[in-house]
Amino acid sequence: MMAAFFAIVRRDLALSLGSGGGAGLGVVFFLSVVTVVPFAVGPDLVLLARIGPAILWIGALLASLIGLERLFAADAEDGSLDALTLSALPLELAAAAKGLAHWLATGLPLVLAAPVLALMLNLEPAAIGAVVLTLLVGTPAVTFLGLIGAAFAGAFRRGGLLIAVLVIPLAIPVLIFAVSATQAAVVGPVPFGTPFRVLLGLTLFALVLGPVAAAAALRAARS
Amino acid sequence: MAILDLANPVRFMSLSARILPWIAGAAVVTLAVGFFLAFRAPPDYQQGETVRIMYIHVPFAWLGLFGYSMMAASSIGILVWRHPLADVAHKAAAPVGATFTALCLVTGALWGRPMWGTYWVWDARLTSMLVLLLLYLGLMALRAAIDEPNRAGRAAAVLTLVGFINVPIVKFSVDWWNTLHQPASVFRMGGSTIESSLLWPLLVCAIGFTLLFLALHMLGMRTEILRRRVQALEARAAAEAMA
Numbered sequence: 001m002m003a004a005f006f007a008i009v010r011r012d013l014a015l016s017l018g019s020g021g022g023a024g025l026g027v028v029f030f031l032s033v034v035t036v037v038p039f040a041v042g043p044d045l046v047l048l049a050r051i052g053p054a055i056l057w058i059g060a061l062l063a064s065l066i067g068l069e070r071l072f073a074a075d076a077e078d079g080s081l082d083a084l085t086l087s088a089l090p091l092e093l094a095a096a097a098k099g100l101a102h103w104l105a106t107g108l109p110l111v112l113a114a115p116v117l118a119l120m121l122n123l124e125p126a127a128i129g130a131v132v133l134t135l136l137v138g139t140p141a142v143t144f145l146g147l148i149g150a151a152f153a154g155a156f157r158r159g160g161l162l163i164a165v166l167v168i169p170l171a172i173p174v175l176i177f178a179v180s181a182t183q184a185a186v187v188g189p190v191p192f193g194t195p196f197r198v199l200l201g202l203t204l205f206a207l208v209l210g211p212v213a214a215a216a217a218l219r220a221a222r223s
Numbered sequence: 224m225a226i227l228d229l230a231n232p233v234r235f236m237s238l239s240a241r242i243l244p245w246i247a248g249a250a251v252v253t254l255a256v257g258f259f260l261a262f263r264a265p266p267d268y269q270q271g272e273t274v275r276i277m278y279i280h281v282p283f284a285w286l287g288l289f290g291y292s293m294m295a296a297s298s299i300g301i302l303v304w305r306h307p308l309a310d311v312a313h314k315a316a317a318p319v320g321a322t323f324t325a326l327c328l329v330t331g332a333l334w335g336r337p338m339w340g341t342y343w344v345w346d347a348r349l350t351s352m353l354v355l356l357l358l359y360l361g362l363m364a365l366r367a368a369i370d371e372p373n374r375a376g377r378a379a380a381v382l383t384l385v386g387f388i389n390v391p392i393v394k395f396s397v398d399w400w401n402t403l404h405q406p407a408s409v410f411r412m413g414g415s416t417i418e419s420s421l422l423w424p425l426l427v428c429a430i431g432f433t434l435l436f437l438a439l440h441m442l443g444m445r446t447e448i449l450r451r452r453v454q455a456l457e458a459r460a461a462a463e464a465m466a
Contacts, residue, residue, distance in 0.1 A: 028442070050357045148382070150387060151376055152382070154364060155378070156369045156374070156378065158368040158369070161362060162365065165357075165364040166382060169354050169357040169358050169361060169389075170384070170385065172396065173389075176396040176397065180400065195399075205392075209385065212383045213382075213384075216302070220374065220378050220381055221377075221378060
């Protein structure tokens with residue numbers, strides 16, 4: 001069973017990395033969002049340092065949603081979704097494998113790009129560390145909650161805005177605790193660990209909820 | 224024909240046809256009494272006359288949550304028993320619940336202007352209700368995006384349950400975020416400290432609006448069933464014309 005799980009992870013990774021632009025495009029989009037903000041709020045470095053963690057998180061959140069549209073849609077088109085549904089591997093685990101591969105291909109590059117973007121926003125080293133840590137822990141939650149939207153998009157061939165509209169309300173708690181943790185690391189008043197642990201809990205929760213709900217959505221669409 | 228079976232709840236139609244006028248009438252009477260009591264009630268010592276917004280605002284908030292809970296219960300009916308009536312109940316509840324939630328936000332804003340000096344504050348309760356409204360709108364968008372009613376219903380049911388699990392988490396998160404960012408300077412009404420002279424009109428209004436909600440919901444369900452019947456008949460007529 002684990003062999004099938006990792007086979008899906010490897011296949012999806014190979015597909016998204018091989019097709020080119022999969023991982024890189026998300027990072028470029030992330031960079032674009034972060035670049036746009038100073039033009040909107042002005043080049044005030046003090047202000048940017050203060051709102052920097054929030055900008056990075058909004059950028060990462062949007063960038064995480066971008067690639068989700070094709071996650072199940074491509075499989076639905078070429079018939080491999082049927083194979084996944086019929087295989088011995090529970091559909092929940094298949095969805096989790098696809099989520100993991102998607103995060104490795106698109107979420108992890110965002111985390112790795114974040115320190116550079118943080119420097120552009122004049123963040124202090126402590127804030128950079130906190131942002132990267134919260135992104136590392138929090139972006140899987142966004143990706144796995146996004147699995148739900150991706151399942152709808154794949155099953156019903158509707159994408160784009162619908163995914164964002166469905167997933168963003170669900171991702172609000174993640175955003176709250178991720179940015180709170182970063183703020184806590186820089187200015188307090190609560191210790192970094194308090195919101196960070198809640199963020200960890202939210203991620204663990206999303207890791208379960210996302211695949212289960214995505215599988216339910218895929219089944220609902222089929223029969 | 225599957226769609227014809229969908230319109231099967233004949234009993235619901237005959238039953239609701241008899242009950243609906245009574246619920247609607249009871250709603251009108253209760254609301255009339257409630258509004259009368261609300262205007263008779265003494266003005267608040269601190270808020271003056273604006274406290275009367277409470278008599279509609281609080282029921283709206285309650286019914287926004289009530290509507291979503293109803294949809295969550297219907298979702299279980301859709302997913303577990305695949306009951307067509309549950310699907311109709313789910314679909315009809317969405318616009319009614321969304322409207323009450325939106326009205327709650329609007330009346331809250333109108334109340335906030337004289338009381339807080341601003342239409343909108345990122346208060347924990349306001350923000351949670353806003354997220355609830357977003358969930359409602361997302362659900363309606365999802366239904367609108369899918370052509371086939373059966374599959375649309377099941378998809379919306381999955382999303383409703385995900386949202387239902389998430390609403391308490393959102394509430395908790397927003398409470399945390401709010402206490403972190405904003406001092407508790409905003410005027411807050413302690414739930415249990417309402418004077419009984421203000422509480423009674425509120426309860427009557429809440430019952431009246433609940434009856435209104437049920438009447439609108441039942442009307443929506445009837446409309447939806449009729450719509451599906453028409454669609455089924457049209458499909459059959461088209462099929463016969465083809466043959």
